[in-house]
Amino acid sequence: MNDRPYIIVGLVVFVAFVTTPVWHGLATQNARFATLEIKLPAQEKQCVAPVNYMRASHMRLLEQWRDDVVRGQGRQYVAYDGKTYDKSLTRTCLGCHQSHQEFCDRCHAYNGVAALNCWECHNDASSTTRKPS
């Protein structure tokens, strides 16, 4: 029973060590995480599908569009609100979102999600203004 002080001190040290991240977090509370800053279209408020669907499943929609255009020859998309859109990455998607660097890439980088590189082949505004080399 003579070891009681040692055991208590040891426990305190152990608990303090294990909870270091909590203390560290509390100490540096002012250093906030970087917030995702993506540019949303200024002139258009409504996407081709509800925002929640687009956030979670835009890749499924894009794959569907790709297969429809290349293999099914279906080039028109009737949205849930009855509006008709061209199934075009460059014209329809970037028509509102403008720059893939500031929209697609930024969000993908923030969330650490790898994706197919659409822009190796598909064009956006910056690639079309390329000067002859």
Place this chain on the structure above:
Amino acid sequence: MKITRKHFLQMSGLSLIAVVAKKLVGGSANTSASESATKKTRWGIAIDLQRCRQKEGCNRCIRACHLAHNVPEFSDRGHEIKWIWKQPFEDVFPFAQTTYTREVFATAPVLLMCNHCDDPPCQDVCPVGATWRRDDGVVMMDWHRCIGCRYCMAACPYGSRSFNWQDPRPAISAVNPDFPTRTKGVVEKCNFCEERLAKRLSPLCVEACEEKALVFGDLEQPDSEIRRTLRSRFALQRKPELGTRPSIYYLT
């Protein structure tokens, strides 16, 4: 209830009759519906060689196509991307050359493009289904799907397919934003302007030709312009002996 042997045989017989009857009724209904629904189309082009050589060195069709489809221009011929191009007559139609054809075609190479075969060998060899023949006769490619194995290039008897050995973008002078470029490691070829066919427009090469040397139309329609032309003029196909049945005809 106990099923007797007699009962069992009766029921099996009745179900067999029912199944066969349903097949017969349903089958006949289906065939009549599909016959009326599918109007066959097969797009084709007839190239008038006489008109094509009227203006020496004219490349309007090639330029129009390459500009619209973002076809790169490499100075190294090993990297050349071909959608529509020209080759000497004796290379294209070796069986049709005479002592004097060389004289006629010396400065007038023959215009070539993907033949959009009825039975395309490139489709048969593609291991990933990136090439297929559409119902309207266009031999289509899915560049998303292509893995760059180049089997199709080996299979195509007309040399209509090209491989992107390097990134084509730096070799495109002005990118047309409405058409994707391709990327390194992908095979490409003429797509018969399928993006224009979808808008009921004729292919760009046909439209760009001032001499009206290219006649475009539906080969399945007996009264179409191309069929009337093919009825009235003698026409050649490239390597007809292979049985690929090209959709591109040459009026001599």
